Amino acid sequence: MLEVEGLKASYGGITALHGISFRVEAGEVVSLIGANGAGKTTTLKCISGVVRPVAGAIRFAGRDITGLPPHEIARAGLMHVPEGRRVFSLLTVRENLLTGGFLAGDASAAKRNMEKVLSLFPVLGERMAQLGGTLSGGEQQMLAIARALMASPKLLLLDEPSMGLAPVLVERIFDTIHEIAKDGIPILLVEQNAGMALETSNRAYVMERGRIVMEGPAGLLAADRRIREAYLGGGGTRG
C-alpha cells in the first residue's frame, strides 16, 4: 500500500530524517513511535507532500508520489490529519466536513460518507452549524479525523490524535481508530502515547533522532524491555 525507501529530509541544512524505510500494508494499522524531535511529524509531512524530501522514494498504491504537490497526493487517496487539531475555525462543522467531501468522488458518495462519520462521531451531528473554532479540543480532534474520512481515504496518516486530551477522550479516539481500521482503511499512526498506540497497531516502528531503530509486531515491541523502559513508563519519561 505505502512503501517508503531511504527517505531523507532536512530543514535548512539540518537533517531531520537520515534515510528511513518502512511500509504499510493493506488493512494494517502501523504506528511510528519515538521521543520528541525524533522526526515522526517530518515523516508524515514528507509522505503527504507538505515537506519535500531530499532523497528517497515514496510509493503509494503502486504509484511513485515522491515530490508531488500535497493536493495531488490527497487526491490519490492519502489523507493526512496533521498534529494539533487544525480545524478551519471560521468554517462551520458542516463546511469543515464538506471540504473533505469533495474528494469523495460524487455527491452520493459524499452523502454516504457524511452519514458514516456522523454515526462514528454523533456529537458532530449536533453541532453542524457551529463554527469549528468553538468546538472543544476533543470535538476538534474528532472533526479533524471526520473531515479526512469524508474524502474516502485509501490510507490515513494520523499525527498525535490523542495529544492534550483527557484520558477518557484518549480512549474514545483510540476506539475510533479501531473502528476505522475495522472498516478496512489502513492507518499510519504517530503517537507519543506508545502504550495505547502499540495496543491498537499490528506493527510498529521506533524512531530515534531521524532513524528507525527498531521494528516489529506491536505485541512483541510492547513486551520489549528497552521499549518498556524508554516509552512505556518503565523508568522512562513518558507513558
Place this chain on the structure above:
Amino acid sequence: MRLLRGRVGDASPARKRAALASLCVAAVLVPLVVRDGYVIHLLNVLGIYVILSSGLNISVGLAGLLHLGYAGFYGLGAYCGAIISTRVVPGSWLGFWAGLPAAVAIGMLAGALVGAPSLRLRGHYFAIATLGFGEIVRSLMLNLTGLTQGPFGIKAIPSPKLLALDLGQGPRFYYLVAAFASLALYGIWNLQYGRFGRFWRAVREDETVAQVMGVDVFAAKMWALMISSALAAVAGWLYAHYVSYINPSNFTLDESILVLCMVILGGRGTFWGPIIGSALLVLFPELLRPIAELRLLVYGAALVVLMAVRPEGVVGAG
C-alpha cells in the same frame, strides 16, 4: 470570543434570500420615490463601489490575500473602456458594450500576470506585488501619452447607450449600475456559499491543511484574484462612461485603500460587509456636509471608534 460570534453567514438560507429580495425591490423603487438628482448620483457612485468592494472581498476576505493595488485593475478597466469608445469604435453605441468583454479579459489577464509569480510564495510577496502593480498601471497611464493623454486624461467619453437609448441620463444609469451590481452580487453569492467559497476560506484559515485536504491552493488563490480583478475592471468600465472624463489621479493608492477600508469596515469575508462598508464610506461623508471643515475630523474619528468597537467590521468576520 468576538471573532467567532454570530455572523450573517449563519442566518438561515430563507432569511438570507428574503433579505436579498427586499434589497432588490427597494433598489428598483428608489428612483421612483427619490427625485433628487444628487441623491441618484450618490447611489450611482455607491453601486460602482459595491461592485469594487464586493469584488475585492473575494481576494481579501475570502481567500485572505492582502491586495494593495486594486485601483490598478479598476483603472485598467476604465482606460480600456474609454479608449475603445473614444478611438476604437467611436460614435457608435457598440463602443460602450465592446468595452465590457475587453475589460473582463484585460482584468483577468492582469490578475494572472500579477498572481503567477507572487501567489506561489508565502508571506508578504503578494501585498508587495499588488502594490507595485498599482504603481505600474498609474505610471503607464501617465507615460503612454499616445494612448492615454498622460496626465490630461481621456475626455469626452460617450455616455452608455443601447441603440438610440441614452443610458447615461437620469435614473437610467442608476438602473444600469444596479443591474451590473446585482449580477455581480448574484455571482458572488453563489461562489461564496458554494464549493469555491469553502475552498477560499479553508485556504485563508490554514493553507497547509487545505492542501492536504486536496485543495490546489495556488489555483484557488489565482481564481480569487482573477475574479476580483475582472470585477474591478467592470466597475472601471462603468465609471469611465458615467463620469465621461478620467485621468490617472482617479486610480491612485488612495483609491485602493478606500476600497480596502470598505471591505474591512463592513466585515471582510461576509457577503453584506462590503455592501455596508461601501454605504458607510460613500454616504456618511455626505451626511457630514453641513459641518464643513470639521467633516474630515469627525469622519476620521468615527472610523477609529468603529474599528475599536467592532474590529471585525460591522457584520463581523465570515
